[in-house]
Amino acid sequence: MEKLAIVDCGGQYTKVIDRKIREAGVYTDILPMGVPAEKLKGYGAMILSGGPASVWESGAPTYDPAIFDLGIPTLGICYGMQMLVDRFGGTVAPEVKTEYGQIEIDIDPSCPLFAGLSPKEKVLMSHGDAVSVIPAGFRTVATTGTVCAGVWNEEKKIVGVQFHPEVDPTVHGVEMLVNFVRGICGFQETYALEDRIETSLRAIREKVGDGKVVVLVSGGVDSAVTAALLLRALKPEQVYGIHIDHGMMRKNESDLICENLKKLGLTQMQRINAEDAFFHTPLVIDGEQYAPLSETCEPEKKRAIIGHMFFLVTEEAAKKLDLDFDTAFLGQGTLRPDLIESGNPDVSGYAKKIKTHHNDVGIIRALRDRGHVVETNWDWHKDEVRQVARMLGLDEEIASRQPFPGPGLGVRILCTDGGKTADPEKAAALAAYRQASDMPYAAALAPVQSVGVQGDHRSYRSLVILSGEGLTPDFDTLYTVAKGIPNELNFVNRVAYLLNRRDLGGTLTSVRSRICREEADLLREADSIVTSEIMRPMNGKCKIAQCFAVLLPASTDGRFSVAIRAVVTNDFMTASSAVPGVDFPSDALANIVRRLEEAALPLDLVLYDVTGKPPATVEWE
DSSP states (O other), rough: EEEEEEEEOSTTTTHHHHHHHHHHOOOOEEEETTTOOGGGOSSSSSEEOOOOTTTTTTTTOOOOGGGEEEEOOEEEEEEEHHHHHHHHOEEEEEEEEEEEEEEEEEEEESSSSGGTOEEEEEEEEEEEEEEEEEETTTTTEETTTEEEEEEEEETTEEEESOTTTTSTSSTTTTHHHHHHIIIOOOOOOOOOOHHHHHHHHHHHHHHTTOOOOOEEEOSSSSHHHHHHHHHHHHGGGGEEEEEHHHHHTTTTTTHHHHHHHHHTOOOOOEEOOOHHHOOOOOOOTTTTOOOOGOOOOOOOHHHOOOOOHHHHHHHHHHHTTTOOTTTTEEEEEOOOHHHHHTTTTTTTTOOOOOOGGGGGGGHHHHHTTTOOOEEETTTOOOHHHHHHHTTTTTOHHHHHHOOOOGGGGGGTBOOOOOOOOOOOOHHHHHHHHHHHHHHHSSEEEEEEEEEEETTTTEEEEEEEEEEEETOOOOHHHHHHHHHHHHHTTTEEEEEEEEEEESOOOOOOOOOOOOOOOHHHHHHHHHHHHHHHHHHHHHHTBBOOOOEEEEOOOSSSSSEEEEEEEEOOOSSSBBBOOOOTTBBOOHHHHHHHHHHHHHHOOSEEEEEEOOOOOOBSSSSOO
């Protein structure tokens, strides 16, 4: 059988490579970096993934150099390209060119990887290092300006690209991957994917047997698919559903969830109201004392507290059912990206933590190590889970349901101690960049930070607010400006645009903020208005993959502000900020501003997040 090995260097998109190559009809296996060359001898080609490391740094991940002596066609992506360039005598250096987001590059269509493509292609870049000297025997086949973005060695059939062909923002990335497996590798067989539903059902039965499963159901498509698969694989009396309202749900969310779960046939269902426990319980996690959630600002600690509380509340509920996790199983809708972003060592030995997901905190990992976690979706991405939901016959209301993170509004209420203004040196650097680039917008550095993903690393960096044209900016220009700022200023990972007036009208100052009922209620109302406007279909179809509001503790008058986030994506490993009039109705933003004012919510600024992933994440925390 024709087989392709994907050597995982710790990248955020390794599983996306796997899925795209399988969709091209080629069998794949993901193997860890460091795999001995001997284990690759049965494979006809290999792909080296991206990763967070730098090949020039001490302590860079090690690999068996003999893998390059196997004589098989090889594609290196991002870090993978840098790795092979370094191996064959080229040079990779920092600060040659930093690029995050969709970039237009020049390519050489004579290279078989680019067969049939035009001389200019839009691709997704996410790197801080770049090739400064290409190795002997290779030639440059792609560039961004004067910097190398692709190399090709025809004799060895080795090709490397600095960008990511596996993700959606690389417009013709699929064609490139097909060119590699069919053109360069010469693979001819067609590999048909197994029936994933039957495979999952068989795995559930083998693991659970006659045991019982407590499944956490949030109402999103992930947990709904898990519940549906468990109900199909097991007897109804083996499956117990628990929905926890932690006080950070969306407006009317819990009522809708419980109604949908009844339709699934989940008869043994508990709804638990646990707001007080989540907000006010101090915890000891991995030997460290944590203050209650209502007293915590740091995003990772918030996520850890919420994830830990989920398990404790679930464990208490299970005890009331005469169940314990020494014998029973915990069912979760965990996705592959959740584990990758959490830096789970079982998924990748070199992936860096971007943000801890509630379904992969330490207490869950320990239970997983004991073999008592059932994760039906662990090998899938969001778009695949939606396909499975439809194949299972779930209502479209569930299959296309808006994603909602386990921590809920807890990661959409940014928390600060208040009273701070922007760092003067960074503000001066932003002002200098604005002047040098002749930027057509005013730009201000906000005294808050959010989580991003840059070069496969987690970043926690500043927000820049652009302003100047109110509700009528030229969005093409705006997105171009927003893309350039994080690439040039390394302390920025997110850019938002001011909608409800033409200038800030004062100095941005942080506002004291904590997770509490009052702030959750404020965000619930704002979020309801935002989603009802942006999620309206265009031409009978809604293009938005995810939309929500963020409560931002920064303003010019001491009140909170609100940021609107709407993205277009398939797999959620990359995403583009949605464009008004293209991805959602052109009047939506104006309607949101008007309705927020009519609702008399205590808000100062109304912002629209215009950043892609990378350099930002979809969620702000």
